[in-house]
Amino acid sequence: MANFFKASEIANTACEIERKGQEFYRKAAEAANDEESRKFFAFFSVEETRHEKIFQDMVKRLGGVELPTDSNDEEYALYIKSLVDSHSIFDSETLASLEAEQLDVKKAVRKAMSFEKDTIVFFVEMKRLVPESEQKFIDECIEEERKHLRMLAKWLI
Secondary structure, three states: OOOOOEHHHHHHHHHHHHHHHHHHHHHHHHHOOOHHHHHHHHHHHHHHHHHHHHHHHHHHHHOOOEOOHHHHOHHHHHHHHHHHHOOHHHOHHHHHHHHOOOOOHHHHHHHHHHHHHHHHHHHHHHHOOOOHHHHHHHHHHHHHHHHHHHHHHHHHO
């Protein structure tokens, strides 16, 4: 992942995270062995699609807005890069695990929880890199990701 110079690049990364989330949940829904699990994962796929649209709109609004000067600090840039690079949704094993013959729903839910937590951390950091006018959209997505995490946790009970 390259260093970021514009706020829209951060929003594009959020789009990519949401696209990967859609793919994860779609594949989990397809691999699920029962209707309840299929509907559960399909719901999250739709949610990720909606979030991607929010960030696509943000990319358009941000255009060439530069990142805050403190974000160009090499140490901070490395931190943001590591958040993206270590995000569980970019782990090749995450999607491969859904292609197993027999989907382990509990394992898939745990992977989804890890994905949602990583996404929350990224969004919290992203919020300080975009103009104040865009922060409310990120706050909404953070709250929805928290809701998803609670729903996923309930599934395991």
